[in-house]
Amino acid sequence: MKVPAPLVRLWHRLGSPRWFFETTAPWLPWLLGFGVVLLGAGAFWGLALAPADYLQGNSFRIIYVHVPAAILAQSCYMLMGTCGVVLLVWRMKLADMVLEAAAPIGASFTALALVTGAVWGKPTWGTWWAWDARVTSMLILLFLYLGIIGLRQALARPEAAGRACAILAIVGLVNIPIIKYSVDWWLTLHQPSTFKLTEKPAMPPSMWIPLLLSVLGFYALFIWSVLQSTRVVVLERERRTAWVQNFAAEQGSKA
């Protein structure tokens, strides 16, 4: 198979943390802007304009933060699993840096999905918590994130820590299809997915368009956070290189 030349060039550049640091700097304000506008529009539409659910009333409006948080929790894990493969196969330093930077962010979205789910469950299911298949598999996802964070802190040698985290991230990928299909495989309290690739949503557009907007806004803000965090990890790990020392000195003379 012939890989197109621009892709090969990009792949080689990704081997350079400095290239990553310099290239991503101008993206940050755009990601923040898109994220705030999309999520702001989605949240306002979902909170104030969308009709109330005929069964759940206004508590259903939690969907506009709960579903995006849950989607991002899983997307972030898939990103980390991919980074794990790239690190083990190609020894790319940047993959390990993303793996370190993304873990706490993924954990925060998973916790947010669990907590907003619990708060939504109280008026809807009549309980804060149920050992339901979807809820339990999301809890396992949170433990996977915490395990990866803890593993890195427990191992003193950075290279060994990176490889161990990569292996755990890859092994944990089996949980992702379990989360996805948990609502179909087991009898659960949790309602099935709103968005499916193969069908039209069961909701009216006045309910699902704001959900789509807030999911896209969450993606933009997630990428904004992961890029920022990865950039700091790049600086910390490359602190002995001349370019980081120059950058630090330049920032110092500006301040």
Added chain:
Amino acid sequence: MNFESFSAFLAMGGHGPYVWSCYGLTLAVLLFNGLAPGRRQRRFLREQRARQRRQEQPQEQA
């Protein structure tokens, strides 16, 4: 607009505390994720400059 008044919007038909606590928590998580790296970067740069000064490197004047 789905609500008759602003107070009805806040009350969310009795579900106000559930809905607003979820949105508040989401805002807090998004803000923390977005602002924490900036703080960590400023702290790193401060410590890095101190390290470089100790080594008395000429980059200081760059």
